[in-house]
Amino acid sequence: MAPVPQEPVSLLLLPALQLPSTPASLKSSYRSTLEALLPKLIQPNSQTISRLDIAIVLSPSYPVTQSISRTAIFPLLQTLLAQTYSLVCSVGALTKVDLDFPGGLDVRIFALEPRNEALSSSIIGKQTLSGPLVDIQTFVSASRPYNAIYSVEGETAEAHLKSVITAWQSRQGAVAPPLQRLPSGPAIAHPGGSASPYADDGPVEVHKSVAVGGTFDHLHIGHKLLLTATVLLAEPSSPASSQDKKPRHITVGITGDDLLVNKKYGSVVESWSTRQERTAEFVESILVFHTDSNSIKKTEYINEPGPNGKVVRVTYGDDISINYTEIIDPFGPTITDESITALVISGETRAGGKAVNDKRKEKGWKELEVFEVDVLDAGAGLDDSEIGDKQEKQNFESKISSTEIRRRLHEAQTSASG
Template identity: 85%
Template sequence: MAPVLQEPVSLLLLPALQLPSTPASLKSSYRSTFEALLPKLIQPNTQTTSRLDVAIVLSPSYPVTPSISRTAIFPLIQTLLAQTYSLICSVGALTKVDLDFPGGLDALSGPIVDIQTFTSASRPYQTIYSVEGETAEAHLMSVITALQSRQGVIAPPVQRLPCGPAILHPGSTVSPYADDGPVEVHKSVAVGGTFDHLHIGHKLLLTATVLLAEPSAASSRDKTPRHITIGITGDALLVNKKYGSVVESWSTRQGRAAEFVESILVFHRDGDSIKKTEYINEPGPNGKVVRVTYGDDISINYTEIVDPFGPTITDENITALVISGETRAGGKAVNDRRKEKGWKELEVFEVDVLDAGVGLDESEMDNKQEKQSFESKISSTEIRRRLHEAQTNASE
C-alpha cells in the first residue's frame, strides 16, 4: 500500500493520574476526553490519516529520576502506556474512528523526556489540546512557555477538552516500581515481529523497547550508546499470510517502523543533521540490516529475520528482550538456545496486551460489534482484509 498522506500533527497534553491508580480511574478521567477529541481529528471522505501525539505528563508520584534505571521503572511505565493505548482503542471502537487506517487516526505516545527536550524538536503541531483543571493548565503553560522561548516559534492554538474525576484509592501500599533489589541496566535491547501495517499494538511494543534501552546520564562516565535491535520478519516467511496480496514488503515495514521509532525517540531541532543510515547486506542469517544512528548516543539495527530467533542468538551483546504476552514461549526458546551456546540468558520484559476492558463498560464488552471493533484495531489480518476488500471493490 502506498504511504498515506498525513496532515500536520496535533498534540494532546494528558496529566498522568496520581499513583496508585487503576484502569477504572483512567476511564473515569479521560474516556470523555477521547470521545470529544477523536472524531474531531478525522477528515471525512478522504484517505488522509491524521496524527495525534499524546504527551503523558508524569505526576510527582512517578519515581522518574536520573538515578532510577529504566529497568526499575519499566513495569510502571509500560502499564501506563498499555492502559492509555487501550483507552484510545476502546474509544475508537465506540466512536467508529479508524486507527492506523487510511482516513483514520495515527495515535502515538513515547518514552520519557523532559519538557525542554520535548519542545526542542520541530514538530508541526496544528493544535495543542489540553484538559480542564489546574494541573493540566500548569502543564500547558510550561509547554507554551518552552515553545515560545525558541526563537521565531509561535505556539499553535490551544483547545481545552472535558475530563472526568479520577477514582481515588487511598491507603495503597503497592510499590510504584521494581525496588526488590539491584537491577541490571540494559544498553542493548531487542524486539521482533512482522510489523505488517503498523498498528497501535505494534506501537506499544516498539515504545516499550525504546523505553527500556538505558540512556547515558549527563554526569556518567559510561557513554556506551543505546543499541536497539528490531527484528522484522522477512518476506519469504509471510507468503502464506491471509490476504497475502496486501502484505507489505520488508522495506515498507522497515521504513514505517523506523519512522515511528524516530518520532518517539529523537527530539532534536534538526534531526537529519545527527542521523546516519547504512544499508548492510551480508551473506548468512541476519545479514540484511538497515542501521540508523543518531549522534553518538543511539544506534538502531532494523534486521531482516528468517527464523524465530533472529539476532538474539547471533549477537551475544544483546542483554534484554521485549515480548508481548502472546509471544512468551518465544522468549523461552531464545534463552534455551543461548544457554546451549554458553551465553548469558536475556532478561525478558513482557508488555501488556491491549485490553478493551480499560475503556469499555461491561454492557459494551457484551456487545459483539463493539468488541470486534476494538480487536480489529490491533490486528494486521483485519487491516489486510479491509484493504483487500477495498481493492477488490475498486476493480469491479
C-alpha cells in the same frame, strides 16, 4: 504498498494520574476527553491519516526519572502506555474512528518529565535522544510541527500547559499553536491509598543492547506499544556523567517476506522494505527530540550472506544505533549476537522468549532478561455491557489486528477493480 500520506500533527497533553491508578480510573478521567477529540481530528473518506501525539505528563507519584534506571521504571511506564493505548482503542471502537487506516488516526504516545527542579541543569533541554521519556524543555526545543495543542480542564493540566507554553515562547519568541481545552472526568480513588507502587528492590541490570521482533505489517497500536517499550528500556547515557558512555544498541527483527507468503489477504501484505521504513519512522518519532534529526542521522544498508545479513542500520550521533534486521527464522539476531542482553515481548510471544533463552543456554551464553508488555485490554475503556456487545468487542479487536487491516484493504481493492 507506499505509506499513507499524513496530515499535520496534533498534540494532546494528558496528565498522568497519581499512582496507584487503575484502568477504571483512567477511563473515568479521560474517556470523555478522547470521545470529544478523536472524531474531531479525522477526515472520513480520505486517503490520509491524521496524527495525534499524546504526551503523558508524569505525576509527582512517579519516581524522578533522573534518579532511576529505565529497567527499574519499565514496569510503571509500560503499564501507563498500555492502559492509555487501550483506552484510545476503546474510544476508537465506540466512536467508529479508524486507527492506523486511511481516513482515520495514527496515535503515538510518549512521556514528559515536568519536574525541572529535580533534574540536573546538564540534562534539561538536552535529552534529544532520550525518548520516549524527555523533559519538557527538550520536547519543546524539538520544534515539532504541531497545528494544534489540546489539554484538559483542571488545575494540574493548566500548570502543565503553562509550562509547555512558557517553554515554547522562550524559543526566540516562537508562537505556540492554537490551544483548546477538553472536558475530563473525575479520577476514581484507589482503595490502596496514595502511596506509589514503585519499590526499590536493590540494583537492577541496566540494558544497553535490547531486542524485539515481529512482522510489523500495517503498523498498529499493538506494534507501537511493543516498539515504545523497547526504546524505553535501552538506557541512555547521562549528559551529566563522563562515565558509562557506552552507546545503546536496539535490534528490531522484522520478519522476511518469504515467511509471510501464506498470510491471509497476502496481496496487501506490505513488503519488508515498506515495513522497515514505517517501523523506523515510528521509532524515530518517539525516540528523537532534536531540532534537526537528519543532521545527526546516518543510514547504512547492509546485505551480507547468511542469516540476519540484511540490515538497515540507523545511527543517531554516537549515542544510539538501531539495526532493522530481516529475520528468516524464529530467533533472529538473539542467537547470533551475544551482546544483546534484553528482549521485549508481548504476552502472545512468551513461548518465543523461552525458546530464545534455551538456544542461548545451549551456546553457553548468558540468558536474555525478558520484559513483557501488557496485552491491550478493552476493559480499559469499555463498560461491561459494551465489552459484552459482540460488535463493540470486534471493533476494539480490529484496531490491533494486521489481518483485519489487510482484509479491509483487500476488500477496498477488490471493490475498486470490480
